[in-house]
Each structure stands twice: as C-alpha cells, then as structure tokens.
Amino acid sequence: MKFVDEFRESSIVRKVADEIRACVDPSRRYSIMEVCGGHTHAIFRFGLADLLPPNIDLIHGPGCPVCVLPMGRIDEGLEIANDPNVILAAYGDMMRVPGSRGSPLESKARGADVRMVYSPLDALRLAESNPERRVVFFAIGFETTTPATALTLLRARERGISNFFVFSNHILVNPAIRALLEMPDMRIDAFIGPGHVTTVIGCESYRFIARDHHRPLVVAGFEPVDVLQSILMILRQLHEGRAEIENQYTRAVPWEGNPAARGAIDLVFEPRESFEWRGLGAIPASGLQLRDEFGAFDAERHFGVTRRAVADPAEARCGDVLKGALKPHECPLFGKGCTPERPIGALMVSSEGACAAQYNYAHLKTTLTVGASDRDVATPSVDR
Amino acid sequence: MCLAIPARIHQTADAETRLAVADVMGVRRKINVDLLRHESIAVGDWVLVHVGFAMSKISAEQAEEQIRTLQALGEDDSARGEAEGYAFGGVV
Ligand code: SF4
Numbered sequence: 001m002k003f004v005d006e007f008r009e010s011s012i013v014r015k016v017a018d019e020i021r022a023c024v025d026p027s028r029r030y031s032i033m034e035v036c037g038g039h040t041h042a043i044f045r046f047g048l049a050d051l052l053p054p055n056i057d058l059i060h061g062p063g064c065p066v067c068v069l070p071m072g073r074i075d076e077g078l079e080i081a082n083d084p085n086v087i088l089a090a091y092g093d094m095m096r097v098p099g100s101r102g103s104p105l106e107s108k109a110r111g112a113d114v115r116m117v118y119s120p121l122d123a124l125r126l127a128e129s130n131p132e133r134r135v136v137f138f139a140i141g142f143e144t145t146t147p148a149t150a151l152t153l154l155r156a157r158e159r160g161i162s163n164f165f166v167f168s169n170h171i172l173v174n175p176a177i178r179a180l181l182e183m184p185d186m187r188i189d190a191f192i193g194p195g196h197v198t199t200v201i202g203c204e205s206y207r208f209i210a211r212d213h214h215r216p217l218v219v220a221g222f223e224p225v226d227v228l229q230s231i232l233m234i235l236r237q238l239h240e241g242r243a244e245i246e247n248q249y250t251r252a253v254p255w256e257g258n259p260a261a262r263g264a265i266d267l268v269f270e271p272r273e274s275f276e277w278r279g280l281g282a283i284p285a286s287g288l289q290l291r292d293e294f295g296a297f298d299a300e301r302h303f304g305v306t307r308r309a310v311a312d313p314a315e316a317r318c319g320d321v322l323k324g325a326l327k328p329h330e331c332p333l334f335g336k337g338c339t340p341e342r343p344i345g346a347l348m349v350s351s352e353g354a355c356a357a358q359y360n361y362a363h364l365k366t367t368l369t370v371g372a373s374d375r376d377v378a379t380p381s382v383d384r
Numbered sequence: 385m386c387l388a389i390p391a392r393i394h395q396t397a398d399a400e401t402r403l404a405v406a407d408v409m410g411v412r413r414k415i416n417v418d419l420l421r422h423e424s425i426a427v428g429d430w431v432l433v434h435v436g437f438a439m440s441k442i443s444a445e446q447a448e449e450q451i452r453t454l455q456a457l458g459e460d461d462s463a464r465g466e467a468e469g470y471a472f473g474g475v476v
Pocket of ligand 1: 316317318321347
C-alpha cells in the first residue's frame with residue numbers, strides 16, 4: 001500500500017482537499033460523473049470519495065468498454081467463434097465477460113479457438129500465419145483503441161489479406177454523454193473528462209456539453225491530486241455560474257487531440273444509426289461500423305451475424321449502477337452471486353468497472369483515515 | 385485498456401512498417417508510431433501506448449509520473465504483461 005499512502009497523504013493532496021472543503025456550499029448537493037473507467041479505478045483505489053465533503057457525490061459513468069457491451073454482442077461474437085474454421089482474437093479484458101451462454105474463456109474451454117491478443121496487429125499476424133483459417137478480431141473500446149483497429153485494417157488492405165475480419169464494437173464517448181444528459185431522471189452537475197480518450201478526440205469535442213447543456217467538463221489526469229484538482233475546478237465553475245470545457249491534464253493532453261488518429265478512424269469507420277449499450281439502451285450514432293470500402297473485412301457482413309437482444313439476469317442492477325442511480329453495493333448480487341472471480345455483470349469483470357473497483361478496494365476503508373467521513377458506512381463487509 | 389502505457393523509443397521507426405523499437409515497462413518491443421507521423425520522434429523520446437500504438441508524445445517527467453500511477457493502481461504488472469504480449473513486431 002506504499003504508493004497509495006504516499007499519494008493520499010502528500011501535502012498537495014491535503015491542500016487541494018482543504019480547498020474543496022472550503023469551496024463547497026453545504027446547502028447543496030453536487031453530482032459529478034467521471035466518464036472514464038480509469039478514473040473510476042483511481043477513485044476507489046485511492047479512496048478519494050472519503051477525502052471529499054459528504055455532499056459531493058461521485059457518479060461512476062459508462063467509461064469501461066467491456067462493462068457497457070450488451071450480452072447479446074458477446075453471444076454474437078461467440079457464435080462466430082463456433083465455426084471450427086474461425087480463430088477469435090480478443091483482448092484480455094474480454095475473456096471473462098459473461099454472455100448469456102458463458103464468456104469467451106468458457107467458449108474456449110468448450111473447444112472454440114479463442115486467443116488472447118494485446119494488439120489488433122497481433123490478430124492480423126494470426127491471420128497471416130494461419131492462411132487456411134479465418135481470423136476474427138473482437139474489437140472493443142472507445143477512441144483510445146479505435147485508431148489502432150483502423151490502422152490495422154488499413155494495413156490488412158494494403159497487404160491484400162483476405163482471411164482477417166473485424167467484429168466492431170467500438171463506441172464513442174460523446175454520444176453516450178449526450179444520451180445521459182437527455183435522460184429525464186438524470187441529475188449530473190458536471191463531468192470529469194477522460195484523460196487518454198481526449199488525447200485522441202481533443203477538448204473541443206466536448207463543446208456541446210457546455211453550450212447545449214450548460215454543464216462544466218474538466219479533463220483530468222489519473223493521480224489523486226489530478227482528480228481532486230479537477231473537482232475543485234468544477235466547483236469553481238459551478239459557483240461562478242460558468243459552464244466551460246477545461247483541461248486539467250495539459251501535461252499529457254493537447255487541446256486539439258490527435259488529428260491523425262481521428263483521420264484514421266474516419267477513413268475506416270462510420271457511425272451506426274444506433275448501438276445498444278448495456279444499461280443505457282440504444283444510443284443514436286454511438287457505435288462504429290466498417291465503411292462499405294472495408295466491407296470485405298467486416299465480420300458482421302461476412303458471417304451474417306444475427307442480432308440478439310438478451311436481457312440481463314433479473315436481479316442484476318448493472319444498468320442502474322451505470323446510470324449512477326444505484327451504488328454498486330446496493331445491487332442485491334454485489335459480493336454475493338457476483339464477484340470478480342465469478343462475475344454476473346460486466347461491471348465486476350474489469351478493474352475499471354465500478355462494481356469490481358468497489359469490491360476490490362472495500363477492505364481499504366478501514367486502513368485509510370485521512371479526512372474520512374462516514375458517508376460510505378453502507379459499504380459492505382466482504383468475504384474474501 | 386483505458387490507461388496508456390509509457391514507452392521510450394530505442395530505435396526510430398522503419399519507414400515501411402512504421403514500427404519503432406521501444407522499451408515498454410522494462411520490456412523491449414516494437415510499437416507502431418504511425419499516428420505520430422506529424423511529430424518528430426527521436427531516440428530517447430517518450431510516448432504513450434495503447435494496444436501497441438503510440439498515441440501521444442510526452443515528457444520524461446510525465447512518463448515517470450504515469451509509471452508511478454500504474455504502480456499505485458496496481459496495474460503495472462498487467463501493463464508489463466501487455467507489453468510482453470506484443471508479438472506483431474517479432475523478436476527484437
Ligand atoms: S454487482 Fe454484478 S450484477 Fe450487480 S450491478 Fe454490479 S456487476 Fe451488475
């Protein structure tokens with residue numbers, strides 16, 4: 001725990017936490033959503049909620065790509081993998097995500113040829129070294145991983161590779177934010193903006209949040225002081241009646257993002273009319289599909305995948321947790337039926353999922369005391 | 385997957401493959417630097433990598449900071465595992 005304590009107890013962290021306490025208006029509540037799964041992980045890992053006054057509520061947004069992938073899409077990918085001529089290549093994060101008939105890992109145990117890859121270029125390499133097989137890359141992720149898939153497809157076309165296919169589940173951050181803001185029961189005062197996604201899409205892309213919805217967004221780094229500082233910047237905006245896009249993470253995120261990466265995405269992908277998000281439902285123009293020019297690489301066209309709508313298990317409250325309507329531990333399955341070892345919902349699979357993050361770090365609550373408040377007393381004790 | 389991994393350029397990119405040799409979390413691997421084609425990337429420079437592709441150039445301090453953050457989040461082992469898993473560049 002050395003690093004965690006060093007971070008939490010640094011004088012700068014204390015100073016910013018003090019400034020936040022001095023800044024809040026005790027008569028109001030603040031709901032601040034962190035959009036990025038990396039921030040969710042950091043918030044739980046460092047126990048940052050405990051450093052905040054009790055009337056600041058951090059809502060864990062839909063920023064973990066495996067967590068928002070509906071079960072039906074996993075089933076569809078695994079249906080492709082049932083073809084004995086297919087090698088399904090997927091990122092490690094995907095392997096344990098449960099579909100309605102098991103996860104990719106369980107499919108593999110039942111005989112499907114599922115391989116873990118760390119880069120789409122590795123999936124392409126599999127295709128080149130297995131010319132008699134068809135290799136399908138189960139592509140997931142926000143704008144951080146989409147440029148990599150796009151460049152890999154450009155390379156595949158350049159080399160004339162015909163046994164490589166992409167099952168695209170790439171999604172876009174901004175349509176999801178827009179959909180959240182348009183939900184009638186949603187109360188979010190401001191957003192902590194994703195760090196690394198913004199290195200691609202740039203700060204300007206969030207303009208609509210300030211202009212049309214009058215909410216501040218502050219792009220933040222991943223250290224405790226970054227997250228706290230961005231919260232302070234948000235509070236100042238709220239108190240001054242401002243709604244602006246600000247960049248706290250200037251040392252890594254250029255305002256304009258990476259135009260070459262956006263160009264690669266645009267060349268290969270186009271928005272789908274609509275894409276289903278777990279817990280949030282169908283969101284217009286929020287998912288990416290391969291353009292017609294790349295149709296020969298499109299797994300959905302090649303394998304004629306049948307669309308499936310699969311409901312989550314009745315007791316699972318993943319959707320409510322994703323919307324911030326419920327805290328992870330308020331789901332009846334939390335830590336009981338659903339654990340990181342045996343996840344029922346995808347929010348338990350990845351360290352960026354709110355449920356796994358809370359489960360994994362619940363035991364820290366007793367050891368961390370800096371500025372602790374009693375607002376999280378409902379955190380369950382966890383059998384491990 | 386959302387957290388980038390810092391890498392230090394050891395050998396600049398091959399013009400055709402756009403693969404550079406880099407030290408990633410103590411592992412030497414090839415990474416694709418095509419998305420930084422508008423920037424000059426020299427030996428010793430630091431970049432942030434997602435799934436085998438460099439996405440942005442960063443300072444040495446920022447790289448160090450990112451490594452510390454990964455350590456503090458308990459993600460350094462899986463970041464190293466990811467780097468070790470990059471097989472597309474072959475043996476360096
Ligand atoms: S505990 Fe499991 S089932 Fe409940 S919301 Fe979290 S991931 Fe979903």
